[in-house]
Amino acid sequence: MPELPEVETTKNGLLPHIKNKKVTAVNILFPTLRFQIPPHLKTSLVNKKLIDLKRRGKYLIFQFKNGDLIVHLGMSGKIKISKLIKYEKHDHFELIFNDITLRLNDPRRFGCVLWADNYNNHRLIKNLGVEPLSTLFDENYLFIKSDNKKTNIKSFIMNSNILVGVGNIYACESLFLAKINPLLSVNKVSKKQFKLLTKAIKTILKNAIKKGGTTLKDFANVDGELGYFSQELQVYNLENKKCNNCNNKILRIVQNQRATFYCKNCQN
DNA sequence: CACTAATCCTGGACGC
C-alpha cells in the first residue's frame, strides 16, 4: 500500500504524539509478518524513551536509546492511534505509551517489525539507494546509475537499491509528468530526460505528502483520515479514461508483473 | 552479471 508519501504522512502524524515519551508496554498480538516479530521487544522496550521517529525509504524508524525499531508497512500495513479497547482482525503489534497507543494492522502480512542496534547497519536498510527528496538525487546520479543498463525506466526508478520510496503509483505519475515512456530502456534515456524525471519525482512526491498521501482502497493517516492525492492522479488506475493533456485513452500494460498506466501519445 | 518469474497473504471487485 504505502509508498514514500504515505509513510511520511504516517511519520508526521505520529511524531508529535510520541516524541520523548516512554513506552509503558508492548503487545505482540500476532507475530507472523514477513519476519516473526522479535519476542524480546515485549520487555526490552518498556520504560525506554522514544528519541525520534524517522523515515528511510518506506521504512519507519522508531529510535530509542538502546536501538532502533524498524517498521515496514508492506502492501496493506497501517499504524493507527488506537482508542479502541477491542482488537481488530489482523492487528499484529501494539506500542503503548502513557497516554497513547499505536497499533499496527496488516492483513496481507508483507510488512515487518524488526530491531537493530543501528538501523543504518541493518541488512534491509544498508544497501538502499538515495532519498528522492535529498540533494543527492539529481540527473547526474540517475545518469551514472543507468550506465549500460537495458532495464526499462519504470522498474529502474522503482528499484530501491537505486532510489527509495517510489512505488507503482508514483512511478507511473512521475513518468507521465516527465513525458517519458515507461518502456524506454534506461541506456536510451537522455540527460535532459533524466533532469525532467528527477524534477517530476520530487514534485509528485512533495505534492502527495502535502495532500496526505494517496487513498486507493484504504490508506488513512494515523487518525483515520483519508489521503487526497488520489484526486490528483493523472494516469494511475485510469485505464481507458481520457488523458488530461491530449484526450487520448490512457493505456494499461504489464511490466515486470506490475500494472503500468500511461499515455502513449504524451509519453514517448 | 542481468533480467524474469515465483513467492509471501488477505480481501475486494466482478462475472456467472
Add this chain to the structure above:
DNA sequence: TGCGTCCAGGATTAGT
C-alpha cells in the same frame, strides 16, 4: 447469495 477468478500500494529470492 455464493463461488471462482483476478487483481492489489512491496521486495526478496530462486532460476535462466
